[in-house]
Amino acid sequence: MSSFPLQAISPIDGRYASKTKSLSAFFSEEALIKYRVLVEIEYFIALCEIPLPQLKSIDTTIFSQLRDIFTSFSTEDAQAIKDIEKVTNHDVKAVEYFIKEKFDLLGLQEYKEFIHFGLTSQDINNTAIPLSIKEAIGDVYIPNYLELKEKLSSLVSDWSDISMLARTHGQPASPTRLGKELQVYVTRLDAQFDLLNDIPSAAKFGGATGNYNAHKVAYPTIDWKAFGTQFVQEKLGLHHSFPTTQIEHYDHMAALFDGLKRINTIILDLDRDIWTYVSMDYFKQKIKKGEVGSSAMPHKVNPIDFENSEGNIGIANALFEHLSAKLPVSRLQRDLTDSTVLRNVGVPFGHTIIAFQATLKGLNKLLLNETKFAEDLENNWAVVAEAIQTILRREAYPNPYEALKGLTRTNEAINQKSIADFIETLEVSDTIKAELKQITPSNYTGI
Numbered sequence: 001m002s003s004f005p006l007q008a009i010s011p012i013d014g015r016y017a018s019k020t021k022s023l024s025a026f027f028s029e030e031a032l033i034k035y036r037v038l039v040e041i042e043y044f045i046a047l048c049e050i051p052l053p054q055l056k057s058i059d060t061t062i063f064s065q066l067r068d069i070f071t072s073f074s075t076e077d078a079q080a081i082k083d084i085e086k087v088t089n090h091d092v093k094a095v096e097y098f099i100k101e102k103f104d105l106l107g108l109q110e111y112k113e114f115i116h117f118g119l120t121s122q123d124i125n126n127t128a129i130p131l132s133i134k135e136a137i138g139d140v141y142i143p144n145y146l147e148l149k150e151k152l153s154s155l156v157s158d159w160s161d162i163s164m165l166a167r168t169h170g171q172p173a174s175p176t177r178l179g180k181e182l183q184v185y186v187t188r189l190d191a192q193f194d195l196l197n198d199i200p201s202a203a204k205f206g207g208a209t210g211n212y213n214a215h216k217v218a219y220p221t222i223d224w225k226a227f228g229t230q231f232v233q234e235k236l237g238l239h240h241s242f243p244t245t246q247i248e249h250y251d252h253m254a255a256l257f258d259g260l261k262r263i264n265t266i267i268l269d270l271d272r273d274i275w276t277y278v279s280m281d282y283f284k285q286k287i288k289k290g291e292v293g294s295s296a297m298p299h300k301v302n303p304i305d306f307e308n309s310e311g312n313i314g315i316a317n318a319l320f321e322h323l324s325a326k327l328p329v330s331r332l333q334r335d336l337t338d339s340t341v342l343r344n345v346g347v348p349f350g351h352t353i354i355a356f357q358a359t360l361k362g363l364n365k366l367l368l369n370e371t372k373f374a375e376d377l378e379n380n381w382a383v384v385a386e387a388i389q390t391i392l393r394r395e396a397y398p399n400p401y402e403a404l405k406g407l408t409r410t411n412e413a414i415n416q417k418s419i420a421d422f423i424e425t426l427e428v429s430d431t432i433k434a435e436l437k438q439i440t441p442s443n444y445t446g447i
Helices: 003-007 017-027 029-049 060-071 075-088 091-105 109-114 121-158 178-197 213-218 224-235 251-279 304-326 337-342 346-364 370-378 381-394 400-408 416-425 430-437
Strands: 163-168 171-177 202-204 239-241 283-285 366-368
Touching (some): 017 121, 029 060, 029 075, 029 109, 075 091, 121 178, 121 251, 171 381, 224 239, 251 346, 304 337, 304 346, 346 366, 381 430, 416 430
C-alpha cells in the first residue's frame, strides 16, 4: 500500500482503494471538475450551432480543439482550477476562468463572454453530476452487478437438483431445492434492475431560477426551452427536467437511489441466508494457504465475505436513504444543502461495489456439503405429512389434517418406518398406500 491509502480517513479510499479505484473517474473532485468543463464546452459549442449572431464568424473546425480541453483533461488541469478557486472561492466560476484562459491560448478572446452565458452554477452541477452518475452506473456498477448475478445464475443451474429441507420460522418445512432458492434471488434482482433501467437520468438546465430569464432578455426570439431540451437530451444524453427552480428537483435521482438500495437489500438478504447455511454446515469453504480464520482458534474458517458485504451494504443503504430523502427538499427556489450532500454521492456507490465483490468472493469459495443436505432431510420425515394429508383430502378421507397432526405434533422421532406404519393404518386402497409410500423428504420438492 502507498502512504496515501494508509492515511485515508474513509476505508473506500484506504483499505478498499483497490476495489473502488474505478469509481474515481466519476466521483472524485477531479472527475467533478472534468464533467463541469465538459458541460461548459459543449454548451458553448451548442450556442455556436444556433448560431448566436456574435458567434456566426467562429471557425467550426476549432470545436475539436475545444473538446480536447476535456478529453485530454489532466490532474494538472484540475489543480489549476483548484488554484483559481482559492481566489474566486467559487468552484464553478473557477472552471469558467480556466476555460477563458484556454480560449486565450486558442485565439478565441472575442468569444470568451459566451462561456457560461446566461447560466447559473446549478446548470453546470445539475448536468455534470447526473452525467457522472449515469456513466458510473454504466461503466462500473452494472459490470459488477452482472458478474455477481451471473455467478448466482450459474449456481442455480449447478444446484438445481439438490433437494433441501426448507425452514420457515427456523423450523423444518416442506422441502425445496437449493437451485430454486437461489433462483428466488436472481428473479428479485432482475425485477429491480428492470425498474432501475426505467428511471431517467434527469438534469436541470434553465438559468438562475429555471426560467431562462437572462437568455430571453438577451435574445427574445430564440426558443430557449427547446434549445435547453435539445442540449440536455441530445448533447448530454440526459432527461431535461422542466420547469424547475434554480436546481434540479432530484425526484428521479431519489428514485434511482431507492432502486439501488432495494437491490442492495436483496444482496444483503442473500448474504444472511448463505451465512446461515454455512453455519448449518450445508457449505464448506475453500481454504487458502496462509490465511487465518481466528487469532485464537486455529480451526476457524469464517464466512467473513458475506459479513463484509452485509456491513458495507448497511453503510451504502444508510447513505442512499439520506440522499433520496434529503435531495428532493429545498427551501423556496433553492438552498445550498444539496451541494454538500451531492459531494458524497460516490460514497454509497463505493460501499456497494465493495459489497458486491465480497459476496462474489464468498460465493466462489463455497463447497457443497451434500451429505449434510441428505442428513437433514432424512432426519425430518415429518415434513411429508403435508403431502400425505393433501392426498387424503383428495380421496375424501375424514379429518386427514387432524390425523397427521396427531402423528407428527409430538416430541417423538418421526422416521421412514413410523410414516410407513402410519400409512398402513389408513383405511385406503393398497394403490393409495403405495402412492403415499413413494413420497420422501428428498422427492417432495414441488415444481
